[in-house]
Amino acid sequence: MNNPWHCLRPITVLPACLKACNWGLPLSKSVIVLGLESSCDDTAAAVVRRDPTGQTEILSSIVRTQTSLHADFGGVVPEIAARAHAEILDHCVEEALTQAKTPLSLIDGIAVTSGPGLIGGVVSGVMCAKGLSAALGIPLYGVNHLAGHALTPRLTDDIPYPYLMLLVSGGHCQFLIAHGPDAFERLGGTIDDAPGEAFDKVARLVGLPQPGGPSVESAAQAGRDGTFTLPRPLLDRAGCDMSFSGLKTAVLRTRDRIVAEHGGLPSQLRADLCAEFQAAVVDVLAEKTRRALSVYLQAAPARATLCVAGGVAANTAIRSALENVSAEFDASFVAPPLSLCTDNAAMIAFAAIEQMPHRRADDLTLTARPRWPLDKTSPAMLGSGKKGAKA
Template sequence: MTLCLGVETSCDETALALVRDGQLLAQRIATQVGAHAVFGGVVPELASREHLRALGPLLDGLVADTGVALGELDAVCVARGPGLLGSLLVGMSLAKGLVLATGAALVGVNHLWAHLLAPALERPMAFPALGLLVSGGHTQTYRMDNPVAFTTLGRTLDDAAGEAFDKAAKTLNLPYPGGRFIDVLGQLAEADPALFPRPYVANDNLDFSFSGLKTAMVNHVAANPDLRAPALVDDLDALVAALRARGALEPLARACASYNLAVADTLRIKTARALDASPGVRSLVVAGGVAANGMVRAAMTALARERGLDIVLPSLALCTDNAAMIALAGEYLFKAGYRHGLDLEAVPRGRSIPWDYLQGAPGQARAGGDWTLDTRTGRP
């Protein structure tokens, strides 16, 4: 029996979770959305301070929820990056302190890999797999040969899909975080496939660029200023009522639906190319905050069915940043013999996460084996 604590402070969600042999025992999350909404985006210094304020009470609550003593921990698994450096350092400090106090192993976890492993908390995953990570800061594809061996196929060159959603929402005067408002409003109208371009697809590579799509929305709103929503309304029902009262609901909903379709089509085109470059995969895994988008989920499900692949989508709760995924990813690494020393460093966005574990090399553990995960036992 292996007991792992997960620590997640990459951006604006503070989370702690306990996982035992692939099973989530409990999780505590504190969101900072309200603190950052007034600024229309995450303020790094404020995020760091909120993490520092929240971690102590979250840890106390997690222990109370489970009755687990910290001395029982086998490993403390912490998100080491990519993310906001100040935020990562807060979580790293807690993790190292717990390791010193309990004697548990320290395991640094790649936050992006953890997102793609999160669905294994809910259902079996078959490897090798093709992973599509779609979040606010990253849009990337990976070949996943097993839970500790990932190969990057395509990556974000500038704006990620989630950032494109947030910037479009801000242009439309929708509340922060705006991606969910675009998704829901888009379900109220038919998309116009010709309204927005499919960015950076007229090439033969696997990388992503959504800056052009974001600019297309800015130009569209500049030419149609009536699309902008009224003064920020956080309640969706109230926003829909206000838009309907001024006769602006249908054109705004159509713009949102068309933007959704442009993002989903772009992801589908690039993911199909990644599948062509990854023969032998058994499943398509889609994860990250944008994996909660209804049109993206539908497009990826259709693609997987076309290719005869298992589609693996996390529940909406596991799409956002969380500590359960960090604990699970760290458990796989720990069981494969990988751990870090107390000199473990946080890695901010824009830098590659090094493979600097004290034992082994990427993919050596169980490489080539049958890594179909059984969530009933937590073991492959």
């Protein structure tokens, strides 16, 4: 009887809450939500509880990485990722429930990343969540993966709205003013490669293993200042938009020149190149953050706060630079623990809890979305396609 799956109740009639949208769960009592995340190459499940006073606790957080599955390919292979999610997600759910000492019968709602992300992985999570929701007869909440990151500072530090968020992850980089659980104003972002993509691609260019972020950061520690000079794209252009594709190309050309001159890529010169690339990314993010803070402060918030979240926020050089910029503006700086910067399901469960008083629960028509911009009013930065705005 220790198996949490024994708590599943047989379905005789599809619950009304799954046939038509409702306003979800009341927060006048303790609410326990099971979260699922499978948007890229991390499979995750978590159990999060909020009590009637508003105190939130992560009861469990399970993350299973697929790094070894994609190592030979130099990046994430969508088909491999989707299959791996489908194979392991139920095990992650069971482990999360066991760690939380919470049977399925005590779960009040299911939250799942329903976009944006690699569509095969997102579908795996959505279908698992639908099955659990239907079997248990409890509300289902599709959550924007980016909202999960953007709301993480509320989970870790309970900071008040509005706050400025730099969401900097593998596939996205945006400056957002978070006005509420589902109200985000975009000030700018990347118009091509996100920083995380640039780190991964530069790692491949110089022969470092994936994931590229930690590899490049580690190599950069042995780098010498001033050996190379790389561009700082878009610093001569007003606004908060960023571009890292040209910086990546500059690294490629510098690498080719080194190889031509030395017959290969010496380890010291590799470290020097990584150090200059990282310094360029830091400089761009720092300057654009200054501009974003200037815009944000025009709203005269009672307590100015700069937050950073997403996988690239784990980079210590970037964190340090952003903390210094915050100090320049006398703003508080909030960076979640590294375990909550990378993809996880606790942030998805928490985002659902935050949004419950302001939205309807989803029904079984919930679909996976490869694209899903947080700011619903600003024009798409990367254009649009048949599936809608890309970012």
